[in-house]
Amino acid sequence: MTQLDVKNIGPAIKAASEPFSRLLEEMHRVIVGQEGMLRHMLIGILANGHILLEGVPGLAKTMAVSCLARGIKTGFHRLQFTPDLLPADLIGTMIYQPQSGEFTVKKGPIFSNIILADEINRAPAKVQSALLEAMQERQVTIGDETHPLPEPFLVLATQNPIEQEGTYPLPEAQVDRFMLKIRVTYPNRDEEKKILAKMAGSGTKIAVESVIDISDILRLRALTDEIYMDEKVEDYIVSIVQATRTPEEFGLDIASMIQYGASPRATIFLAMASRAHALLQGRGYVTPQDVKSIGMDVLRHRVIITYEAEAEEKTPEDIVTAIFDNVPVP
Numbered sequence: 001m002t003q004l005d006v007k008n009i010g011p012a013i014k015a016a017s018e019p020f021s022r023l024l025e026e027m028h029r030v031i032v033g034q035e036g037m038l039r040h041m042l043i044g045i046l047a048n049g050h051i052l053l054e055g056v057p058g059l060a061k062t063m064a065v066s067c068l069a070r071g072i073k074t075g076f077h078r079l080q081f082t083p084d085l086l087p088a089d090l091i092g093t094m095i096y097q098p099q100s101g102e103f104t105v106k107k108g109p110i111f112s113n114i115i116l117a118d119e120i121n122r123a124p125a126k127v128q129s130a131l132l133e134a135m136q137e138r139q140v141t142i143g144d145e146t147h148p149l150p151e152p153f154l155v156l157a158t159q160n161p162i163e164q165e166g167t168y169p170l171p172e173a174q175v176d177r178f179m180l181k182i183r184v185t186y187p188n189r190d191e192e193k194k195i196l197a198k199m200a201g202s203g204t205k206i207a208v209e210s211v212i213d214i215s216d217i218l219r220l221r222a223l224t225d226e227i228y229m230d231e232k233v234e235d236y237i238v239s240i241v242q243a244t245r246t247p248e249e250f251g252l253d254i255a256s257m258i259q260y261g262a263s264p265r266a267t268i269f270l271a272m273a274s275r276a277h278a279l280l281q282g283r284g285y286v287t288p289q290d291v292k293s294i295g296m297d298v299l300r301h302r303v304i305i306t307y308e309a310e311a312e313e314k315t316p317e318d319i320v321t322a323i324f325d326n327v328p329v330p
Contacts, residue, residue: 017282047221054184224279244261
């Protein structure tokens with residue numbers, strides 16, 4: 001795309017991002033604060049990437065996903081993951097029809113547009129694998145037949161980082177399927193006071209209106225692909241990911257703290273998410289700040305640290321922060 005194209009696409013980007021601004025306003029009618037979480041959920045929708053929300057109970061993770069689903073005119077299923085859940089409970093099964101003597105397919109709840117996988121780490125590995133295969137291939141196999149999942153198809157999973165009893169932690173290879181891992185944090189004092197005023201009443205629910213439909217999402221996704229990314233920004237993204245594998249090449253003395261760096265999937269997702277971030281900002285081009293703004297959520301679950309790093313109480317976030325602080329910005 002040329003510079004002239006970038007100027008021409010600017011007004012189209014601003015007009016196209018307006019429905020998402022209205023969606024954000026609708027979600028904020030219920031959710032107080034958590035601006036970063038809500039915006040990054042919208043980036044996941046635009047970039048066609050699944051999202052893992054991690055935070056302690058009571059931080060409105062499930063409510064945020066429900067508000068997002070209600071704000072979009074689309075199919076939505078909430079699945080409460082439990083230790084006794086079976087893959088068939090998720091994807092469906094074959095049902096025998098005695099009248100005809102044949103088996104017919106009964107599709108499971110995964111055949112929807114937005115899936116909330118609540119407490120994903122409470123389900124056993126087989127169920128997690130069934131879900132994550134659907135996320136990657138966007139299709140499921142029931143019996144001998146393969147069935148495509150509806151478009152758009154987005155999984156938003158939640159997990160509790162502090163309670164380990166009765167949980168089945170997701171393996172790193174499966175966590176890598178999520179485009180973004182969003183850490184949901186506590187509200188500040190002013191936000192908590194607003195939560196108290198809004199939610200501690202008689203129990204009247206605040207309705208979220210549907211302000212965007214599937215056609216808007218598909219149109220915006222196509223527009224996101226048109227966002228201009230300069231070759232210098234592409235090189236910056238590649239350098240960031242390369243620094244998670246060979247940090248010494250970038251003057252970082254943290255190689256002993258990194259067991260495994262980010263895969264090429266991280267490079268692809270970081271570029272896609274940066275374009276989506278630019279669109280939500282109303283711009284037709286990607287800046288290094290877009291990469292920095294979304295980079296932590298793309299990389300935090302892809303950098304596997306060593307025991308040495310754990311002994312020094314270092315986290316993947318510390319490693320990613322050091323990389324962003326040291327890799328030269330174009």
